[in-house]
Every structure is written in structure tokens, then in C-alpha cells.
Amino acid sequence: MNDLISTVDWSRAQFALTAMYHWLFVPLTIGLSLVVAVMESIYVRTGEERWKGITKFWMTLFGINFAIGVATGIILEFEFGTNWSNYSWFVGDIFGAPLAIEGLFAFFMEATFVAVMFFGWNKVSKRFHLTATWLTALGVTLSALWILVANAWMQNPVGMSFDPAQMRNVMTDFWAVTFNEVSMNKFFHAVFSGWALAGVFVIGISSWLLWRKRNVQAAISSMKVGAWVAAIGMILTFWTGDGSAVAVAKVQPMKLAAMEGLYDGHSGEKLVGLGVLNSAKKPGDNEPEMLFEISVPHGLSILARHDMNAFVPGINDIIAGVDVNEQGDTINTVSYAERIEAGKRAHDQLREYDKARAAGDDSAMQAAADSLAKDFKFFGYGYFSSPEDAVPPVALTFYSFRVMVFGGSLLLLIILIMVWASYKKVSFLERPWLHWAGMLSIPLVWIVSQAGWIVAEVGRQPWVIQDLMPTTAAISDIPASSVKLTFWIFAVLFTALLAAEVSIMVKYINHASKGNIEK
Amino acid sequence: MTELELLQNYWWLLIAILGGVLVFLLFVQGGQSMLYNDAPEAARQLMVNSLGRKWELTFTTLVVFGGAFFASFPLFYSTSFGGAYWLWMLILFSFVIQAVSYEYRRRRGNLYGTRTYDTFLFINGFVGCVLLGVAVGTLFFGGEFTVEKTNILNSASPVISRWADTRGLEAIVSWRNLLLGLMVFFLARTNAALYFINSISDMKEFGVSLRSRVLINGTVFAFLFIGFVVVLLRAHGLQYENGSFVVVPHLYLKNFITMWWFIPLFLGGTLCVLWGIYRSAFSAVYRKGIWWTGIGTVVVVITLFCIAGYNNTAYLPSLTAPDDSLTIANSSSSVFTLKVMAVVSLVIPVVIWYIWYVWSKMNNKPLTLRELNNSDHQY
Numbered sequence: 001m002n003d004l005i006s007t008v009d010w011s012r013a014q015f016a017l018t019a020m021y022h023w024l025f026v027p028l029t030i031g032l033s034l035v036v037a038v039m040e041s042i043y044v045r046t047g048e049e050r051w052k053g054i055t056k057f058w059m060t061l062f063g064i065n066f067a068i069g070v071a072t073g074i075i076l077e078f079e080f081g082t083n084w085s086n087y088s089w090f091v092g093d094i095f096g097a098p099l100a101i102e103g104l105f106a107f108f109m110e111a112t113f114v115a116v117m118f119f120g121w122n123k124v125s126k127r128f129h130l131t132a133t134w135l136t137a138l139g140v141t142l143s144a145l146w147i148l149v150a151n152a153w154m155q156n157p158v159g160m161s162f163d164p165a166q167m168r169n170v171m172t173d174f175w176a177v178t179f180n181e182v183s184m185n186k187f188f189h190a191v192f193s194g195w196a197l198a199g200v201f202v203i204g205i206s207s208w209l210l211w212r213k214r215n216v217q218a219a220i221s222s223m224k225v226g227a228w229v230a231a232i233g234m235i236l237t238f239w240t241g242d243g244s245a246v247a248v249a250k251v252q253p254m255k256l257a258a259m260e261g262l263y264d265g266h267s268g269e270k271l272v273g274l275g276v277l278n279s280a281k282k283p284g285d286n287e288p289e290m291l292f293e294i295s296v297p298h299g300l301s302i303l304a305r306h307d308m309n310a311f312v313p314g315i316n317d318i319i320a321g322v323d324v325n326e327q328g329d330t331i332n333t334v335s336y337a338e339r340i341e342a343g344k345r346a347h348d349q350l351r352e353y354d355k356a357r358a359a360g361d362d363s364a365m366q367a368a369a370d371s372l373a374k375d376f377k378f379f380g381y382g383y384f385s386s387p388e389d390a391v392p393p394v395a396l397t398f399y400s401f402r403v404m405v406f407g408g409s410l411l412l413l414i415i416l417i418m419v420w421a422s423y424k425k426v427s428f429l430e431r432p433w434l435h436w437a438g439m440l441s442i443p444l445v446w447i448v449s450q451a452g453w454i455v456a457e458v459g460r461q462p463w464v465i466q467d468l469m470p471t472t473a474a475i476s477d478i479p480a481s482s483v484k485l486t487f488w489i490f491a492v493l494f495t496a497l498l499a500a501e502v503s504i505m506v507k508y509i510n511h512a513s514k515g516n517i518e519k
Numbered sequence: 520m521t522e523l524e525l526l527q528n529y530w531w532l533l534i535a536i537l538g539g540v541l542v543f544l545l546f547v548q549g550g551q552s553m554l555y556n557d558a559p560e561a562a563r564q565l566m567v568n569s570l571g572r573k574w575e576l577t578f579t580t581l582v583v584f585g586g587a588f589f590a591s592f593p594l595f596y597s598t599s600f601g602g603a604y605w606l607w608m609l610i611l612f613s614f615v616i617q618a619v620s621y622e623y624r625r626r627r628g629n630l631y632g633t634r635t636y637d638t639f640l641f642i643n644g645f646v647g648c649v650l651l652g653v654a655v656g657t658l659f660f661g662g663e664f665t666v667e668k669t670n671i672l673n674s675a676s677p678v679i680s681r682w683a684d685t686r687g688l689e690a691i692v693s694w695r696n697l698l699l700g701l702m703v704f705f706l707a708r709t710n711a712a713l714y715f716i717n718s719i720s721d722m723k724e725f726g727v728s729l730r731s732r733v734l735i736n737g738t739v740f741a742f743l744f745i746g747f748v749v750v751l752l753r754a755h756g757l758q759y760e761n762g763s764f765v766v767v768p769h770l771y772l773k774n775f776i777t778m779w780w781f782i783p784l785f786l787g788g789t790l791c792v793l794w795g796i797y798r799s800a801f802s803a804v805y806r807k808g809i810w811w812t813g814i815g816t817v818v819v820v821i822t823l824f825c826i827a828g829y830n831n832t833a834y835l836p837s838l839t840a841p842d843d844s845l846t847i848a849n850s851s852s853s854v855f856t857l858k859v860m861a862v863v864s865l866v867i868p869v870v871i872w873y874i875w876y877v878w879s880k881m882n883n884k885p886l887t888l889r890e891l892n893n894s895d896h897q898y
Contacts, residue, residue, distance in 0.1 A: 004676065056895065063622060070578065077585055078600060078611055084600020085680055086671060091595025093852045100590035101863055103583035108870050109577035112877050118896040119572055123881055131619070131829055132877075163853070167668040167679075168593075170791050170853040347672050354669055420671035447536045473671065476601035477678040482686060493612070497619055507628030 006480035010473050014487040016457070017097060018075045022493040023453050024446065025069035025501075030144055030191055031198020031229065033137035036117075037130075038225055044130045051516035054218050056121075057517045059133075061505060068501045072494060081328050083483065087389035087464055087474035094160050094171040095150055098178075102146035109139030126243040139345040144194070145187050152183035155456075156251045157465050161475040164353045164369050169468070182247050183441060186456075189240040193231045193449060199230020200411060200445040203418050207438025210429055214513040219421060220429060223438075227418040234412045241305070241408075248459075250314070252466060254390070255459035257315045260300055263289050266323060271299025271456065272401070277395050283315050283388055315394070319387045334378070336387035339467075343382025380468045381445040389470075392461040400454040409446035414441050461495040525803040527847045528829065528858035530591035530723040533864060535824030537584045538655070539817035542703060545575040545651070546714045546809075547708025551617070551644030554731065555635055561888055564897070567640075568888050569718045570711075571621040571898035576874070578618060590860050594666070594680075594850035595835060602664045602682025603657065606690050606723035612648045617643035621898045645704065650742075652703035656696030657826045659751060659771065661836035663689060683839070695750055702747050705740035706792075706816065709733060713799055720885040731799050733808070751823075757833035757844050764833060764841045774826040779872035785822040791815025806885075 036059045077099055081088050088095075088344045116124060116132035124132070153159075159176030171177060203226045209219035247381035248256045256262075261277045262269070262299070275293035298308040312325030321335030348474065349372035356364035384390055414437050421428055429436075460466065464474040520528075550570045554563060589596045600607050609661040616639035623629045624636035663683035670679045683689055690696055712732040715722065722729050767773065775782055795811030835846035851857065853897025884890075891897060 060896070064626070067619045067622035073609055074582055074618070075577070076615055077582060077589075078607060081585075081589065081596045081600025082604055082607055083612075085597040086595040086678055087844070088589065089668075090595055090671065091590055094858045096590030096593055096852065097856055097860055097863075098597070100583070100586035100860060103579065103586040104863065104866060104870060107579040107582055109876065111579040112874050115572055116881065120881060122893070128880075130550045135525065144833055163882065167671055171856045171859070173756070174859045233884070266632065299655060351672055372570065385675075429719075443724060457844070473677045475678060476604070477681040478601070478604050478686065483602060489612070492613065494630075500619070500623055500628075503628040503630050504623060504626045508626065511627060 004472065004475070007478060007483055008210075010480050010483035010487055011475060012471055013511055014083060014483055014490060015076075016407040017372060017487065018072065018079065018490055018494070019457070020450060020453065021490075021498065022069065022076055023066050023508070024498065025072060026063050026144070026392060027190070027194035027449055028505070029062070029069045030140050030194030031196070031233065032135075032201070033057065033066060033140045033514065034063065034195055035202055035225060035229055036062055037133045037223075040130050040133050042225075044126050047412070051221070053518040054221055056081055057512055058222070058408075059117060060508060060512075061263050063114075064115065064504050064508065066503060067386040068497055071497065075490070076441050077489045083476050083478070084464065085476040086473045087469065088473070089168055090469055091157075091160075091465060092171050094153065094157075094169060097171065098146040098150040098153075101151075102143055106143035106146060110136055110143065112334055113332050121126065148187040148190055149152060149183045150179050150185045152346070153177050154463075154465050155186075156180050156182040156461055157468055162372070162379070164350055164372055165357065167350065167354075172251055182251060185240050185243040185247055189237060189244050189306045192236040192240055192415045193452060194211050195233025196230050196237050196411070196415070197233075197409075197445045197449050199233055200224045200441050201229060201313075203415065203438045204440075205441035206508070209513055211432065211435035212513065215517045216429075218517040223418060223422040223429075224436060227422050230415045231327045231412075231419050231510040234415055235407065236435075237408065238412070246305050252316050252460060254315065255397070256304055256311065257318060257394060258394045258459050259401040259455060260312075260314075261289055261394055261398040262300070262312065262314040263316045267301070267311045267328070268298045268309045269300040269312040270295040271303060271403075274298075274406075275398075277398055283319055283391060290468070292417050309497075312451075312478025315391055319391075336381070339355055339378040339381040340387065342368065342375040342378040343380060345382075346379045347382040349375065372399050377467060380463065380465065380470050380473070383470050389486070390462060394461050397455055397459040400451040400458065403451035404448055404455055407444055407451065411445055412442055413469065414438070421464055424425070436454065439464065523854040523858060524848070524855070525849075526861060527851045527892075529859055529861060530587075530851065531847045532821075532825070532832075532853045533867075534584070534587055535821045535828075536817070537580065537587055538824050539583050539820035541577070541580045541651075542706070542820045543710065543813050544573070544653055545648055545703065545707040545709035546710075547574050548617075548644040548813075550641040550711035550829040552648070552704070552708060553644075555641060558575045558722075559725050562722055564891060565719050565833050565886060565888060566715060567621070568623070568805050568894075568898050569715065570885045572881075573619065573764075574621055578614065581614065587860075591852055591857060592845075592847065593762075593850070593852060595845055597881060598664055598680040598682075598845060598850075599654075599657065599662070599835060601678075601680055601686065603654070603662060603687030603690055604682070606654060606687030608770065609646060610654065610689075612651070613643040613646040617647070624819070624898060640746045642644035647702040648699070648707045650691065652700030653691055653693075653696040655703075655823075656693065656699040656753060657690050658786055658824075658834050659699075659754060659756070660693060661833075661838045661841045661844075662687075664837050664843065665840045666837075666845075694756075698743060698747050698750060702740060702743035705743060708736040708889060709740050710809060710812055710816065711796060712736060713724060713812055717806050717809045718882065718885055720887040725756065730803075733796055734800035737800060740817070741793065741796075757836040757841055759831040759833065759844075759846050759848070762867045764836075764844050766841070770832060773828050774830050774832060777830055778826065781822045781825055784818055788815040788818030788822065 006015055039055040043055055055273050113132040113135040117136055120129050158180045159173035161172050163170050206219040206223040273294045273296055276291040278291050281287040286448045300312050301310040304309050313323050319336045321329050323333050325331050329461050349368045353368035462470045464471045547570050620636040620639040626631050654891050666680050667681050671677050712729045716729050752772040755766050755768050757764045758767045792812045795808040799808030828847050833846050835845040838842040842854035
């Protein structure tokens with residue numbers, strides 16, 4: 001059992017490590033593919049050669065980043081098999097499809113047209129090249145669509161039923177899987193945040209060029225494109241983030257409670273703006289939730305349910321199965337203790353089904369299957385021994401959410417200033433504080449992006465499939481020592497490759513900026 | 520044949536086709552294993568850059584091959600990947616280091632020097648080919664695993680697929696798997712030399728004799744291929760009959776006889792490969808050998824997958840518990856998912872068309888040093 005827990009923890013650590021490294025590069029790829037497509041469109045439309053030079057400059061940075069994004073991405077697909085083999089069987093019938101579609105629809109498109117982007121300048125017409133650049137951006141976006149459909153389905157498993165004969169879930173409605181209420185918000189939220197990140201990246205590099213007084217005209221032109229992409233991306237990220245919060249409140253209320261560090265919910269619940277969690281607080285005790293807080297009255301009710309007086313359940317309420325409906329009446333949902341009981345009943349019924357099948361007793365099989373169907377929605381709780389097992393890490397989720405929101409808000413301010421500044425006189429753009437704001441926004445945007453990913457993934461723990469399968473049941477039969485070894489290999493390898501990527505980018509930007517980027 | 524059986528057969532065929540295309544595209548890896556040579560730097564640059572324009576197709580095909588296996592035969596994904604952990608991890612590591620190497624090898628500030636990235640390419644070229652061959656070898660020669668689905672109800676030990684303690688390392692040291700791995704490696708090198716002949720304008724001026732490489736690698740490949748075919752046709756296999764698995768001597772030979780239409784395909788594919796090698800090795804001007812060997816490679820690999828999976832054959836035989844072996848019938852997705860994916864697969868011709876169209880525009884002339892020097896994106 002201890003080795004199982006250790007294997008689970010190391011497998012989680014490895015997946016988190018590889019996913020977070022991958023997520024360093026993916027949003028830049030998503031956003032920069034759009035930026036270069038816009039720049040090349042300007043070149044084709046205006047015929048100004050300087051835009052071709054500018055496009056090539058950013059396209060090179062795109063290529064450097066694209067390679068490491070591909071390198072870190074292959075691991076994730078195969079890790080579902082290598083480290084989460086039970087998961088692969090339990091829901092492979094549903095989860096495998098979007099991954100295969102991603103490969104077929106998106107990866108081949110990217111792989112084919114990215115080659116035209118880099119090697120086709122003198123081999124194909126201007127318009128064909130521009131089409132290839134846009135198709136690369138489309139391929140990158142389609143890739144994000146299908147992987148986020150898969151991810152969203154894990155958080156909101158719909159369009160499926162359980163087949164007790166095979167002891168796995170099977171797909172019953174492809175469109176429900178694809179367009180479930182979490183997936184579209186998640187997809188647009190991730191893609192728009194990629195636009196914002198890449199736009200900020202362009203703003204930051206352009207600010208550095210302005211600070212060093214190199215290629216000033218190219219920097220201003222790039223700044224305009226980058227700032228607009230960032231502004232549109234960031235505003236839409238906030239908008240879709242609001243949609244995500246509503247979806248989370250509905251399908252993953254425990255995640256929302258963890259995001260807020262909320263244990264006891266109220267009607268007209270406040271939103272903690274800034275706060276320090278009480279680390280001694282545990283579900284069910286009388287400790288205060290926060291040591292310090294600055295709150296927005298009614299904020300969480302508005303955020304979660306678009307109603308300033310709505311009740312938002314906290315961790316204790318969810319565990320106890322208490323909620324309040326729109327009419328203000330207290331209603332009882334299913335408590336976690338009852339869910340655990342139901343989950344264990346589902347396990348027992350599945351055992352009964354299996355025994356009846358071995359004995360060839362059709363009526364007993366049917367009876368067991370019918371009983372199982374009633375309790376199956378809580379199947380995953382059967383692996384827990386106490387309700388606290390189903391509570392995610394509150395502190396990490398809480399603080400990451402604040403980093404995401406406040407960092408994102410600060411970035412939006414900087415981005416809007418940059419949009420405004422890039423249309424002012426060149427003399428205004430020579431102000432060092434503006435350059436530094438642009439440059440410092442680069443690390444900030446990555447911190448915000450990673451924080452968003454932590455909120456989404458840590459906040460849903462301990463579930464690998466919401467309510468149906470916890471991480472402890474999703475694992476492969478590998479010794480913890482083996483996973484520990486591969487974890488450290490990935491940690492060293494990806495860190496080394498990240499260092500190389502950053503170094504190459506810095507050298508390239510420095511070297512290219514000493515010449516004329518516009519040629 | 521029920522609808523489910525039809526779809527299972529269809530998806531196994533698609534897996535076979537993807538496998539065939541993947542093995543052919545491993546010419547990129549074969550080429551990477553040939554980069555360490557005494558050729559002048561200009562010649563090496565031409566070789567690297569001609570490969571660098573194709574590496575993503577191989578990489579993508581590998582990823583799609585994995586995704587298609589996951590979607591259509593999830594129990595294989597769960598059992599083989601989760602069990603033969605080290606085999607698959609070594610394959611993946613080799614592809615991770617490949618993916619950055621083309622782009623970074625000659626860039627300023629790459630931290631580790633061009634030689635390190637070229638070593639990465641060599642490792643991927645050798646390890647990637649051999650171990651993918653080993654992994655395919657387990658489809659014929661089996662693995663040490665068990666499958667017990669009721670384990671999922673055991674909270675203390677819930678894993679349904681369990682492999683031997685060696686976690687795939689035993690598959691790597693199996694001589695029969697290694698034979699197939701080395702065969703794939705030399706086939707990839709042969710195809711790489713043929714690819715260079717086809718895609719680079721002229722290597723003779725650098726004193727690089729690609730045709731002698733075709734001959735040497737092609738000859739080694741041919742001997743390994745004969746050895747593998749003999750081993751395969753003599754091998755015992757597991758077949759599902761009347762509710763249980765039985766050991767069938769010479770199963771793959773019998774599969775060829777039962778499904779006789781694969782014999783002309785297999786022989787035709789083999790002849791294509793040999794013809795491509797022969798024409799290219801003994802002609803001073805012939806450049807199209809890659810097409811012969813390419814078509815032959817794809818056809819031969821498809822037939823090998825088909826005799827591994829069709830006719831109720833266990834395509835992943837369990838050496839530990841024969842009744843836990845995987846067949847296309849007991850490891851597939853549901854009829855609904857296979858049907859959805861079958862509809863999705865209709866897009867494959869479109870994908871093939873645009874890849875073909877784009878590369879016919881991009882590759883209408885062999886790569887020259889002049890073109891390379893004028894290109895602002897070099898590897």
C-alpha cells in the first residue's frame with residue numbers, strides 16, 4: 001500500500017512536471033502562430049518588404065519554441081499509457097478518441113505547413129505561403145481544441161456509460177463529450193490566454209529593442225501587433241474565465257471552494273481579494289478560514305452564480321451535502337459520507353456482477369447491473385475511507401488563483417498602456433519605465449499562465465476523472481523507484497533543454513537586433 | 520461478421536497502415552545514424568537539412584500511431600505501455616532529444632555544442648529504430664504480463680495489467696525482438712541512403728558514395744530479414760479457439776496459408792524493396808529507388824501486422840498467462856467509438872492529399888548547396 005501511494009505521488013509529480021514544462025511552450029506557440037500570421041498578412045497586403053523581415057524575425061522565435069513544445073508534448077500522450085494504465089483502460093474508449101483526432105486533424109497540419117513556413121519562402125507563391133502560415137496557426141489551435149476536449153471530459157465526464165462486463169466506461173455520445181459545458185470555455189480560455197502570453201512576449205522583446213535603441217521602427221511595428229493581440233487575448237481570457245468559473249461552480253463545486261479557501265458558505269458570499277489562509281484549518285473544525293483578508297462583498301456569488309445573493313457552498317457544506325437553491329431554500333444534496341457508501345456499494349455490485357457472470361447466472365447479472373447503475377456516479381468515492389480524502393490541496397489552489405487573477409489584471413493594465421503608447425510619438429516610447437514594464441511583463445505572464453494551469457489541475461484533485469476515478473486507482477504497476485528515476489531524468493532533461501531554448505532565443509534576439517530586422 | 524468485428528478488423532488494418540508508414544518514415548532516423556562520417560561539412564549539412572525537413576512527419580506519424588492505438592485498442596495501450604515501462608520510456612526519451620536537435624544544433628547559444636545535438640540525433644537514429652522494432656517484436660513473440668480486470672476493485676492494489684519485474688527490459692534482450700529491431704535499423708539506413716540519393720542533388724563531389732551505403736546496409740538488412748522471416752514462420756503463436764487460447768505451432772506460417780492473399784502482397788513488397796536496393800546500388804544515375812523500397816516497406820509491414828492480428832491470433836501473447844493474451848477482439852474499443860473513429864478516418868485521404876501536394880511543391884528539385892546557402896532557415 002505504501003509503495004502504491006509512493007508510486008501514485010511520483011507519477012503525479014512526473015505528470016505535473018512534464019505538463020507544466022509543456023505548458024511553458026504551448027501558449028507561446030499558440031499565440032505566436034497568430035502573431036506571425038497577422039504580420040505576414042500585413043506584408044502580403046501592403047507589399048512592404050520590411051514586414052517580411054519582421055515576420056521572419058518572429059517566425060524564427062516561433063520555430064525555436066515550437067521544437068521544444070513538440071519535444072515535451074510527445075511524453076504527455078504516452079504517459080497516459082506508461083504511468084496511468086488503469087486510466088487508459090477504464091476510459092480509453094472515450095479519452096483515446098480526441099487524442100487520435102488531434103493527431104490526425106492537427107499534428108499533420110502543423111507538421112506539413114510549418115515546413116512551408118520555414119522553407120517555402122522561395123519555393124511557393126506569397127499567397128500560398130501566407131495560407132500555410134494561417135493553416136499552421138489553425139493546426140496549433142485545433143491541437144489545443146482536442147486536447148482540451150479530452151481534459152475537460154476528465155473534469156466533467158459525460159456522454160458515456162459504464163459497461164460492467166468489461167469493467168470500463170464506453171462512449172455513448174461523441175458530441176456530448178466534445179461540447180460538454182466545460183470544454184468550450186476551457187478551450188477558448190486556454191487559446192486566448194495563449195494569445196495574451198504571446199502578445200506580451202512580443203511587447204517585452206519590442207520594449208527591449210526600444211530600450212537598447214535597436215531597430216526602433218521594427219520594434220514599434222511589432223509592438224502594435226503584439227499589444228493588440230495581447231489586449232484582445234487578455235480581455236477574452238477574462239471573459240471566458242468568467243464562464244469557466246460558472247462551469248466550475250456547477251460541476252466541480254469543491255474546486256471552487258478550494259480556490260476561495262471557503263469552508264462554510266453563505267448567501268451573498270464575499271470574494272477574497274487578498275488573503276492569508278489559516279494553515280491550521282481543517283474541514284469540520286472551528287478554526288477561522290483566513291488569518292487576514294481583503295474581500296469584495298458578494299463577489300463570489302456574482303462570480304460563481306451571476307447572482308449577488310446566491311449561496312455558494314464551502315468545503316464543509318459540500319462534504320455535508322448542503323446547498324441553497326435559487327429560491328433561498330436549503331436543500332440537501334448527497335453528502336460525501338453517503339457518496340463513499342454509494343461508491344463502496346457500486347464496487348460490491350460490480351463484484352456481484354462478475355461472480356454472476358462467471359456462474360452464468362443472467363438474472364443475477366442483471367440485478368447487479370441495475371443496482372450498480374444507481375450508484376455508479378459515485379463509483380470513485382468507493383476508493384476513499386473518509387470525506388477528507390476527496391478534498392483538494394486548498395492552499396496551492398487558493399494562492400495560484402490569486403496569482404492568476406491579480407497577475408492577469410496587472411498584465412491587462414500594462415497591455416492597454418502599451419496599445420495606447422504604441423500609437424503615441426516615438427519620444428513617448430523612449431521612456432525607460434515603459435520599457436521595463438514591458439520587459440518585466442514577460443516573466444509575469446508565464447507565472448500567471450502556470451498559475452492558471454495549477455488552479456485547473458490541482459483544484460480537481462484527487463480526481464483523475466471527476467467522481468469516478470481517483471488518481472490512486474488510475475495508476476500503472478510500476479515500482480516507485482522507477483517512476484522516481486524517470487521523474488529526475490525528465491526534470492534534468494527538460495531543464496537543460498529549457499536553458500538551451502532561452503539561451504538560443506536571447507542570443508538570436510541580440511544578434512538579429514544588431515543588424516536590420518526589416519531586411 | 521458482426522459490425523463490431525468488421526470495425527475491429529478495419530481498425531487493425533488502419534493500425535497496420537500507420538505502422539507501415541511509420542517504419543518507412545524511419546528513414547529519417549536511419550539517416551541520423553549515418554551523420555557521423557568523414558564526409559566534408561558541406562555534405563553533412565546537406566544530409567542534415569534534407570532530413571530536417573522531414574523529421575516532423577515521422578514524429579507526427581509516431582504520435583498518431585500511438586493515438587490511434589489508444590482510441591481503437593485501449594487494452595493494448597494500457598498493458599504494453601504501462602507494463603513494458605522501460606522499453607517505451609527509452610523510445611520516448613530518444614524522440615524527445617531528437618525533436619529539439621535539428622532546430623538547436625547550429626544555433627548560437629545552444630549551450631551544449633553542435634556535437635551534442637548530433638549525438639542526440641544519432642541516439643534517436645539507433646535507439647529509436649531498434650527499440651521500435653523490439654516493441655513490434657512483442658506483437659509476435661509476446662510479453663510477460665497478466666491482465667485481471669477485477670483488480671480495479673482492490674483499493675490496495677488496483678492495477679489490472681501487470682508486467683514482469685523487469686518492466687520491458689526483458690523484451691529488449693530477447694534475441695528474436697532484437698533481430699527485428701536490428702532489421703528495422705538497417706532497413707531505415709538503407710531507405711535513408713536512397714532518400715539522400717533522391718533528395719540531394721549530388722553527393723559525389725564530396726566523395727560520399729551513397730550507392731555503396733545502399734549496397735552495404737541493404738545487404739545486411741536482407742540477411743536480417745531472411746533470418747527474421749525464418750524465425751517468424753517457425754514460431755509458435757497463440758490463437759483463440761472455443762473460448763480459450765491454444766498454442767499453435769508455426770502459427771504465422773499457417774496464417775499466411777489461411778489468409779493466402781497476404782502471400783503475394785508480402786512477396787511483392789519484398790521484391791519491391793530488393794529491386795529498389797539493387798537498381799540504386801548498381802546504377803550510377805538511378806534516383807528513384809526510395810519509391811520502390813518505400814512502397815515495399817509499407818506493404819510488407821502491413822502484411823506482418825495483419826498476420827499478427829487477424830485469424831483470432833493473439834497480437835500480444837502473454838508468456839505468463841496465455842489466457843490473458845490480447846486479440847483485436849478482446850482489447851478493442853466499443854462499437855460506438857470504433858464507428859465514430861471510422862467516420863473520422865475518412866479524413867485520412869484528405870490529409871494524405873495535402874501532404875503530397877505540399878511536398879510535391881516543396882521538393883520538386885533536389886536540394887543543392889546553393890539553395891541551402893541561400894536559405895535563411897538552416898539546420
